[in-house]
Amino acid sequence: MEVIASFVPLVVILPFAGALLNLFLGRYLSEKLIGALATTAAALAFAVAAVMTVGITAHGYEAVVVNPPILDSWIYIPSAAIDIPWQMRVDTLSLTMMLVVTGVGTLIHLYAIGYMHGDPRFARFFVYLNLFLGFMLILVTGNNFLMMFVGWEGVGLCSFLLIGFWFDKKHGEGWKNSNAARKAFIVNRVGDFGLLLAIFLIFWTYGTLDYYKPNEVLHIGGEKAAADVLVREGGDGIAHGQKGVFAQTEAWLAEGGHIVSFGVFELPFETVVTLITLFMLIGVTGKSAQIPLFVWLPDAMAGPTPVSALIHAATMVTAGVYLITRNSVLYHAAPLSAALVTVVGAATALMAGFIALGQWDIKKVLAYSTVSQLGFMVAAVGIGGYAAGMFHLITHAFFKALLFLGSGSVIHAMEHGHHHAHAHHESEHGEESHGHADHAHEEAFDPQDMRNMGGLARRMPITFVTYLIGTLALAGIFPLAGFWSKDEILGKAFNAAFIDGKLEGFAMLGLLLAAAGFTAFYMWRQIKLVFLGVPRTEAAAAATESSPSMTIPLLVLAALSIFGGALNIPLGVNSVLVIGVLFITAGFWLLWALPSVRLFFIGRAEPVTSLPSLKPAFRLIALGSAAAFMLSGAAIILVPSLGASYPLETLVLWLEHSVPYTKGLTLNPFLAILALGIGIGGILLAQRVYSPAPLAEGNQDVLEIRPDTRPAFQLANAKLYWDETYGRLIEQPYNRAAAWLAHKLDWEFWHDRFHHTVFRDFYKRAADFIATPVDRGAIDQGFLRIGRAVAQAAARLRTVQTGYVRTYVFTMLFGVVLVMLILLLPLLRQ
Amino acid sequence: MQPAVATEYFVVLSAVLFIMGVLGVLVRRNAIMIFMSVELMLNAANLSLVAFAQQWSNMGGQLIVFFVITIAAAEVAVGLALIVAIFRTKKSIDIDELNAMQG
C-alpha cells in the first residue's frame, strides 16, 4: 500500500505540471492541445486517485502518510521545536475528496474546451483551472492544518483569478467582474482570518499541527473512537511522545481537567476546543458560503460557467464541509459549536432557498441553490452526520455541476442565437468575446436572463434532458442521487431531534424540510422559464444545441446523478429493489441518451425520442442496450438472490476508517416519503403557478403580480438586502473612515499642515539661517580672510626674491656657515 | 707617509682663499669679477682636496680635482656666454641692475 500511496504527490504535481506547461507553452499550442493538456492532467490525477482507492481497499483501508520527494520541512525552526513537514495523507476521506475533485474536474475541463472556444486568453484559463485543481488537492491531501490552509488560500486565489477572468469585458463591463472577484477574495479573507485563529489556537494548545502523527493508527471509529486512537510504539521515532491533534484531544478529554495556559490567563481544554471549532466555523462560513459570509457566491457567477460549476458548486465550496468532517473529533468534543454549525447551516439552507425563488438570472438561481445545498451539508456535519454530509457533497457535486454546465450550454446557445438573430439586422458587430451583450443603440441583451429564454427544450434536447435530470436529482426524486443523500441528512436530523432530543435537531429538521420544498419549487420554476413554453425572444428561438465537448460531460454527469445514490444506500432498504429500479432507470436513460447523442453527432437536433429517424443498426443498438438494462433490473427485483449481495452504506463504511464518530443510518420510510412528497409537491406547485405562461405581462413573475405574494417575491428578488445591509453596516463606515483618514488626516493634517509647517517652513528657516549669516557671514568671511592673509603673507614673502644675485649668494653663504656649524659642532665641542 | 708640510697648513690656506672668494662674490658688482671670485673659491677647494689626497694616499682626491677643473671650465664657458648674451640686451653687466626676477 505504501508503494501505491507514494504516488499521491503525483496527484498534486500533475495539475501543477499541466498549469506550468500551459503557462509557458500556451502561446505556441492550439486550443485543442491546451485543453487536451489540461484535461489529461486532471484525468491522470483522477486515475492515480482511483488506483489509490483500489489499493487502499485492498489493504484494509489503513491510512498512509506520505512525505513527498524533495519537499521536506515546510516550516522548520529547531530552536522553537517547530517542525511542520510537508506531509500528505492518503485515507478514505481524502481519497473521497480527491476522486470528486479530479473526476468532476476532468469533466469540467473537457466542457471548458468547448465553452471557452475563441477566448483570447484561452490558455490562461486552463492554467488557472489546473492551478485550482492542484491547490484543492493540496487542501484535501494535507496531513496537517498548515497544508490544508495552503490549499485553502490557494483555491481562494484561483477563485479570484477565475471569477475575474473577463475583467476586460467590453463596453466598460469588465469592472463588474473584477469587483465580484475582489468581493469573493475579501469575504473569503474574513473567513480565512477565523480559520487562522483556529490554527493558531491549535498550535498553541497542541504544539503540533498534524492531524495524526505517522505512527498513529486510527482504529475504526464510530462511537468508540475515544480510546481507539493508538500510538504504535517503535518504528520511526517521529514525535514519539507527541500525539497528533486528534489523538491528543481524545487523550486529554479522556483524562479530563487539562488546562491550557495562555500566559496571562488559563482556560479549560474543553473551552479551548469550543473556541477552536467556533473559529473554524467562521472559516467554513466564508469558504462554504454560509450565513453571514455567503454574499460572494452569487456575485461569483460573473465568472465563466465552467468556473461556477467547478469551484462554486462542486469543489471549493465543499472545502468547509471537508474541514468540519476532518475535525470530527473536535466538533464531537464541542457540542455547542456543533449545534451552532447545525443552526447556521439549516438557516442558510432555508434563506438561500427563499432568495432563489425571486431571481431572474439563470446562474444566480443555481448559485443560491448551491448556498442552500451547502447549508444542508453543513447542517448535516454539524449534527454529527459526517458521512451524510459527505454523501450529499458527492451527489451535489454531480447534479449541481450538471446544472451549471447545462446552464452554460443554455447561455452559450442564447448568445449564439442572439448573434444569428442580429446577423440579419446588423452587420458591423463582429465581437467574438463571450459576454458581450450590449449594442450601443439597442437595449442590453442579457443571455443569462431567464426572461429572454423559453422553449429551449425543443431547440436543445440533450441539454434539456440532462438539466431535467439534474433538477429532479436536486429536488430529491426517487431513485435519483439527490433523494438518497437528502434523505440521509433529514434522517440524521430526525434522529437527533426525536431520538437524541437535541433542540438543534428540531430546528434543522423543520428548516431543511422547508428548504427542500423551496428547492423543488424554484428549480421547476427555472425549468418552466427556460425550457418549457415558447421562446420569448429571437435569441431563444435561434438557439442551437451545443458542441459534443459540452454535451458529453452533461451526459456523464447525468448518469452519475442517476446512479450516485448507489454509493450509500441506507440500512433497512431493500437494496435489491433499489438496484433493480436503478437498472430500469438506466435502461430508460439509455433509450433516450444514445439516440440523442447519435442524432447530435449526425447533425440533427431533434426532439426527444426520435428513434424512428435513426438507421436500423443504431436503432437496434439503442433498443437492445436499453432492453438489456431494463430486463436485468426486472430480474434483480424478481430474483432475490441476484441482488442480495449489494452492499449497503458503502460510503459510511468507507468513511468510517478515517472519520471518527461516523455512523450510519437506518432508513426512516416515513421521513423518506415525506421528503419525496415535499419534493413532488414543490414541483407540482410550481407547475401550477407558472402555467399557462411563466411570465405575466410586462415580463414580471407570476408571483410578483399577485399582491399577497408580491412582497415576498420582491424580498427574494432583492436577495433579502444582504448586500445593502453589509454596505450600510460595514462598507459605508469603512469608506467614510478611510476617506476621513485619507483626506483629513493624511492630506490636510499631515501633508498640508504638518509637512508644510514642520518640514518646509522649518527647513526654509534653517536653510536661510545657514545660508546667510552662517554661510555668507562666517564661512565666507573666514575663507576670505584666509585668502587675504595668504595674499599678504605672499606679498611680504615675495620681497625675499630681490632679484639681486648678491643677496642670494649671501643667503647661501649664511646657509653654508650654518650647516658647517652644525656638522662640526661635535668636533668643536671637544 | 708624512708630508713635508703638514696638511693643516694647506687646509688653512684653502679656507683663507675661499673666504676671499666669498667676499669677492658678495661685494663686487661686476659680473665677471664675481665669476673670477667663484674660480678662486673652486681653486681653494681643489687645494684642500689635493692636500688630503696626499695625506691619505688616496687617488680619489686628485681625481675629483681633475673633474672639478673640467667642470669649472664648462661652467665658465656657459657663464661667460650668458654674460655676453645679457650684455647684448642690457648693455650692462652690473648685477645690481639685473633684478628682473624680483618677486
Next chain:
Amino acid sequence: MTFELVLFIVVAAVAIFSAAFMLISRNAVHSALFLVVNLLCVAFFYLMLSAPFLAMVQITVYAGAIMVLFMFVIMLLGSERLGGGTTKYGWLAGGAVALTTIFLVVVFVGIAQAQIGTLQPQAPPPQARFIHSIANAPAVDIYLNEQRVAADLSFGDATELQTLRAGNYNLLIFAACPDPDCPSPFERGATPLVALPLSLEPERATAYIVAGTPEDLRLLSAPLDLTPFEAENTFRLTVVHALPNFGAVNFIQEDLGNPNRNVVLAAELNFGDVSPMLSLERRQYDFLFENLGNRVIALREYSARSRTHELLILTAVPVPAVAGAPSTRPSYLRPTAPAARHAFGSPQQLGTELLTTYLLPFQLVGLLLLATMVGAIILTREEVLKRERKRLVVSPAIKRINRAIPINVSAESAEPALPSGEREPSAD
C-alpha cells in the same frame, strides 16, 4: 723650519696677496692677471703635494684656457672700466665680513681640534695568490676559513693576485671535486689535505706556493713587492726552490760567452727556500740552476717586462710514465708576473684610475663638455630676425573681402615678401 715649509709660506703669501689684489683692483684685466698668478701658485702647491699631473692640468686648463676665455670676454665687453655707482645693499658688505669671520673662526677651531696630522690613512689590504706546484698531484680547492680563494687549481696553475682582508686564517686545501655541481667540502664533510694557519698582514702581497710531494705537502710564501719603482726599466725577481728531495741549488746569471762572468744571484737555496728579492735590469738573461756543480736546469733568453715582480719556481714536472724511470723531472714554473703600482700622483696612476674605477664619470663629464660647448655657442650667437609667419588658415569672410576689394585690406595677415617657403592656406 724645513725648506719646504719656507717655500710654502712664501708661495702662500704670494697667493693670498694676489687674491686680495684681484678683489680690490678696479680694472678687470688687472684682476684677471692677478687671478692667473693665484692659479700658478696653486699649481705650485699641487707639485708640492705630489700631484704633478694635476699641476700641469691646472696650468694648461685653468690658467691657460679659462683665464684666456675670461680675458676675451672682458675685452669684448669693454668692462675694464666698469665699477662704482651706488649699491642698494650696502649692508651686504658688513654682513659678508661678519659671516666670513665666523667661517674662518670655525675652520681654525675645527682644524685645531681635528688634529689632522694624526690621522693616518688606512693601510692597504693584503694581496695573495696561490700557485700549485706539486707534480702528479690532483687539482685542489683552497679555502681560507670558509672562503674559497682557489678553485680547481691544477699543477702549474696560479691564481690572480686577490685582495683579501687582513687577519688570521685557517688555510684548507681540499682535493678538487671534478663535478661542477659539487657542494662545498664543508657540506661534504671532506677532510682537508692540508690545514695550516695563515696570517695575512695589511700592505703585503704574497704568493703562496703549494709545494712538495703529496705526502709531504708544504706551503711556501714568497713575498711580492709591488711598490712603485723608482727606476723605470727594472724588474724584480724572486726564486723559489720547490723541488722536493733535491739538494741545495744556486741560481746563477750566466754569461754564455764568458763563464767566468757568471753571477750567483742566489746561493744555497734549499728545498723550501725563497730567495731574496732581486732587482734586475730589463734585458735578456740566461739563468742557470746548479746543484753541486751539476746543471739542473737552464733558462735561455729570459726577459721580463719592466716594473713587474717575476717569480721563478724550481719544481718537478711530470713525465710520461716509463717503467723503471722516475715520473718527474726538474723544471721551472714561471707564473705571470703582476705589475707594480704606480707612484702616487703620477700620470700613470691617474690614467689608470680614470679609465678603470672612474670611467663612467669620465665619460659623463665628456658629454657635459659637449653639451656646454653647444650651449655656449647657442647662447652667444647673433639674434636672427624672425620672419613673420603667414596665417595658415584664412577665414572665408576675409577671403571674400579680399576678392571683392582689389586692395588687400587685411594687412595683419600680410606676409613679408620672402621668396621660397611660402605656404598656401590649407583650407579654402
